[in-house]
Amino acid sequence: MAEYGFPGDTLCCVALTFDDLLRRARALPRDGRRAILGIAGSPGAGKSTLAQRLVRELNGTGERWVAYVPMDGFHLADAELERLGRRDRKGAPDTFDSAGYAALLRRLRDGTEADEVVYAPAFERELEQPLAGAIPVDPDARLVVTEGNYLLLDTGAWTRVRPLLDEVWFCAADEERRVRRLIARHERFGKSHEEAVAWVERSDERNAALVAATRDRADLVVPAEELT
Numbered sequence: 001m002a003e004y005g006f007p008g009d010t011l012c013c014v015a016l017t018f019d020d021l022l023r024r025a026r027a028l029p030r031d032g033r034r035a036i037l038g039i040a041g042s043p044g045a046g047k048s049t050l051a052q053r054l055v056r057e058l059n060g061t062g063e064r065w066v067a068y069v070p071m072d073g074f075h076l077a078d079a080e081l082e083r084l085g086r087r088d089r090k091g092a093p094d095t096f097d098s099a100g101y102a103a104l105l106r107r108l109r110d111g112t113e114a115d116e117v118v119y120a121p122a123f124e125r126e127l128e129q130p131l132a133g134a135i136p137v138d139p140d141a142r143l144v145v146t147e148g149n150y151l152l153l154d155t156g157a158w159t160r161v162r163p164l165l166d167e168v169w170f171c172a173a174d175e176e177r178r179v180r181r182l183i184a185r186h187e188r189f190g191k192s193h194e195e196a197v198a199w200v201e202r203s204d205e206r207n208a209a210l211v212a213a214t215r216d217r218a219d220l221v222v223p224a225e226e227l228t
């Protein structure tokens with residue numbers, strides 16, 4: 001059992017279980033229309049872990065009525081970041097193809113030809129590069145779960161994202177644990193401890209501050225620790 005609340009913490013604060021989240025997600029597709037659930041949160045908060053568990057448990061065995069489409073797949077390639085002079089702040093809002101992400105969400109929302117699979121890109125963590133055509137969304141997928149840092153940002157093309165999402169949940173983590181896990185993950189993917197700490201302090205934490213400021217725009221705040 002965990003605590004959760006509405007943004008601002010003024011409206012209410014009630015107990016919540018993972019089953020409650022499953023029920024809430026299950027109820028989103030209505031009138032035969034495909035729904036899109038967004039999960040926002042700071043770097044390393046546990047968004048991907050939470051989203052993947054939701055999708056796994058909603059689908060059960062053998063079903064594919066829920067699709068997982070992470071915002072991460074819209075990272076610009078390193079070659080393009082070099083060209084733009086933004087390689088040293090990879091992960092910042094202007095290092096993603098935000099307009100492309102919004103366009104894909106719109107396509108997923110509007111629906112396509114009856115038998116058309118929509119392909120989304122993935123972010124390949126070993127290569128640290130986006131990979132086109134990696135994630136198939138079946139035509140009969142009734143729910144899409146998307147997750148990423150900037151779903152609630154109100155600058156540039158990010159502003160197009162929120163209206164395309166039926167609900168946005170904000171994955172809130174204990175800050176100390178979040179930073180510790182982020183450093184550990186950078187180390188796991190090849191950085192030395194010093195490099196990992198420096199990257200987190202210089203880059204991830206600047207982005208985390210931007211994301212934290214968007215928390216009040218979420219429909220629901222989910223505490224990562226107890227639910228993932």
Ligand SMILES: Nc1ncnc2c1ncn2[C@@H]1O[C@H](COP(=O)(O)OP(=O)(O)OP(=O)(O)O)[C@@H](O)[C@H]1O
Pocket residue numbers: 041042043044045046047048049050149181182185224225226227228
């Ligand atoms: N509840 C948890 N308890 C312990 N470790 C966790 C928990 N949730 C996530 N982690 C670990 O913390 C790290 C970050 O989690 P995750 O990748 O889900 O976060 P994220 O918000 O998607 O991060 P990013 O913004 O970088 O994509 C991972 O290594 C994951 O295994």
Ligand SMILES: [Mg+2]
Pocket residue numbers: 047048049072
């Ligand atoms: Mg993630």
